[in-house]
Amino acid sequence: MLIETVNIVLLALLAVTAIAAVRLHDLFAVAMMFSIYSLLAAAMFVLLDAVDVAFTEAAVGVGISTVLMLGTIGLVGRHEQPSTRRSLLPLAVVIATGAALIYGTLDMPFFGDPTAPVHQHVAPFYITGSPSQTGVPNVVTSILASYRGYDTLGELAVIFTAGVGVLALLGLRRRKRPGKEETTK
Amino acid sequence: MTLTITLIALLVTMALALIRAIKGPTVYDRILASNALGTKTVLMIAVLGFVVGDPELYIDIALMYVLIGFIGTVAVLKVSEFGNLGQPQSRTDPEDT
Structure with missing residues (x-):
């Protein structure tokens, strides 16, 4: 409560x-x-x-x-910037899309319904098996870090590559500038 | 009972701080209000740890939130003081002056 x-x-x-x-x-x-x-x-x-x-x-x-x-x-x-255009058409598009999405959810089971198919497929296996199989007390953590460990590792590789790429774009130019000044001095 | 009263007081304080963050005429009102809101959220998580009965985990989470909130506050203060987060063009090295 x-x-x-x-x-x-x-x-x-x-x-x-x-x-x-x-x-x-x-x-x-x-x-x-x-x-x-x-x-x-x-x-x-x-x-x-x-x-x-x-x-x-x-x-x-x-x-x-x-x-x-x-x-x-x-x-x-x-x-x-103050917007001067009237935005009736985008508003209509957004309302129509939102109404269609809400209409699409009407067929779905209620939020948190324990008999929904998504809670009956593999979820009982994880809920009953994760403490003994992985030793992690939190179910979400056990799925992210153990059952989907390779998936998470792949995501980390992607993020690391993106970070290295951004550093290569930004960091090199910044490193060169003080070096040039030192040579001219 | 005590925990309930504390939770209610914290939620009321969070609402008041949010009102100040929205209305705040100056930037500093907003910085102070959002900082206070972050502190109150951390305290609320710590109190909830005792309500749920798992204080060790929740206090760890609360400590982590304090550290992360500090980063945001430092960034906000730096932008309000210098106008940017330190572009290479506008940077003034101590050696140049």
Whole structure:
């Protein structure tokens, strides 16, 4: 009961933060709103007992993406351009797509329904087998780190390659510049 | 009972800090409000650890959040002070001056 109340309050704060991020025009404040949004979402993931997802959300949402957005604001300026065009057609497209998506969910089983096919296929195997097979107390962690270990390793390789590529694009030019100055001096 | 009162107080404080972060006329109001909100979230997770009955795990998570929130705060303060996060063009080395 107490946990449900905390969940509802956190969801209300999330909605308020999202609406504020859309309505504010100072991009600096919007970046901070996104940071607050990620923090609240990570707290909700902790409440849902998905600790790994919460760690990822906190590290990416609160840490890295805030830094990236602030770096972009430093380049492009911190005030939003006022939009003069009327955007009725995009609004209609968005509403039609949203209505179609909601119509598509009507066939699906209810959220959290234990008899849904997705909870009957392999989930009982993981839930019953993961403590004895992997020794990890958290089911989500055991799936990410043990059952899907090679998948996670591949993802890490992709991310590492992307990071090395970005460093090769950005870092080399920056290294050369002080070196040139030293030679001219 | 005590934990319930603490949780309610923390949630109310988070809501107040969020209102200040949205309304805040100056950048510094927003920085302070979002920092306070981060602290309150961390405290709430720690209290929830005692509610759920697994305080060790939740306090570890709370400590991690403090560290990550510090990165965001430092970035926000740096942008508000210098206007950027240190581009190579605008960087002033101590050796140049």
